[in-house]
Amino acid sequence: MTARLHLDEGTTSVSAALAVHNITHRYGPGGPAVVNGVTFEVARGELVSLVGPSGCGKTTLMKTISGLMQPTSGTVTAFGRPISGVPRELAIVFQDYSRSLFPWLRVRANVSFGLSGLGLERSERRTRVAESLAAVGLTGHEHKYPWELSGGMQQRVAIARALAYRPRILLMDEPFASVDAQTRAELEDLTLAVHREFGMTILFVTHDIDESVYLSHRVVVLKRSPGEVHAERVVDLPETRDQITTKADPRFVAQRAEVAGLIRDAALGSTRFSLHPTE
């Protein structure tokens, strides 16, 4: 792992895993800017949360960052290389698992789906699928269809699929927005475990303030209409987190309040903006 990191540092000039520079996106020419001049970086191995109210352009931003969609203007580089099209080292976990898993494939085939373009040996594919399913705690469910599983388990399948692909950057777009609170807490801890174990860089999108602070090293706050970076805060919490003790930690409580304040400020700003468009 360390050897690989050193190699990368030798071949690229930029140290960031992901550098987003001045991204603006409009759906259709002449349309409003849904994302406007967004700039931020994610360092290697860092877990950064993008937090913002729904409709502020988080998914749009994710799609342009991943290379699924060409932004109207701006650039994204992954490990120093400009992105055009989804790069090999990047995987995505989509917001809606019920739409991103293939209902005609069983769990095992869904997880190995991402490997079909890599030209791996059959045995290697099998090993990776088994390892990824074990990592998300789904061993024994290989032969079920996704729609036979609960929402939380389906999202675990989607995470396992991304893990099997062995990405160096993982983008997660509100992955836990539609599961219950208990499952959500479990999946948050799974994300932390995976981040540690696989040593990836993670960009995590959420509208949940607690989640953004609990999970990340750094929080980027977005505001709405148009989607812009409102503020950035480094999260000052120990590396290992725990649902009970971390959330009771005064530092967590304070930083949570701070991020909530930032989001409120951003919302007030954009309301004033929309009430008086000439200002």
Next chain:
Amino acid sequence: MSLLRLTGRAARALVVKLGLVVALLALWQVLTVEAQNIFFPTPADIAVRMRELWFSGPAAHLFVTGGFTTDVVPSVARALAGWALGGLVGIAVGLVAGRWARAQGYVDPPVNFIRSLPKPAIVPLFLIVLGANDRMRIALIAFGCIWPVLLNTLQATRAVEPTLRDTGTAFGISLPRQFAMISLPAAAPRIAAGLRVSLGLALILMVLSEWSLTQHGLGNFLLTSQRSYQVLDMWAAVAMLGLLGYLLNLAFLALEKRLLAWHVGFTGTPLP
């Protein structure tokens, strides 16, 4: 317990269905016996004649006769060949054209126009261009079979969940492989519905195509019987066609149910 009740219910439904068929056959038998009209032979006579014509062969030939080989086999082969060919073209064109939203304006008007054209109207054209041979017959059946499949494939491909495609793109699946791995299975339920409609069309066009210049096939047999006033043979051919259509549809449904079981589980609704 619930399984028992379920099989009990299925058994009862089967009895009701079979009972209805038997009752209708009996009614038909009674009416034709009463009528004593030479144009309306009894179903029992028709069945006996079918057996004589096609199913009284030696055991070594699976009980089928030489007549079966000249009348039924070529017809079924032509219908299935044309259906498969038309189906393949319809699926391939539909998957590709359905992938691009912008193609819709160019693709839909001609497709809808040709689809609404009564297919028998083009038989003379095919006869002149391709001549009265098997190539023409298969081409004609294929041509008719394309449209329901094409239309369904187009619509189903356009409705494929965009996130599924994004998933393919995100994992670096090339476009040709995305057709096979994503669009095709996602559109499969609707494609199957189109193929089922086309199967019926294939039989219609098969009979039509055999009305001109061939010595083999059920269509030819039907026409020859009519011209020589073999009323019973005519009825036997009609019954045979009905039986074939029914059995082919049954086979197709069984295959569909097997391959698309996931769709029923996923949507909780029966196949389209």
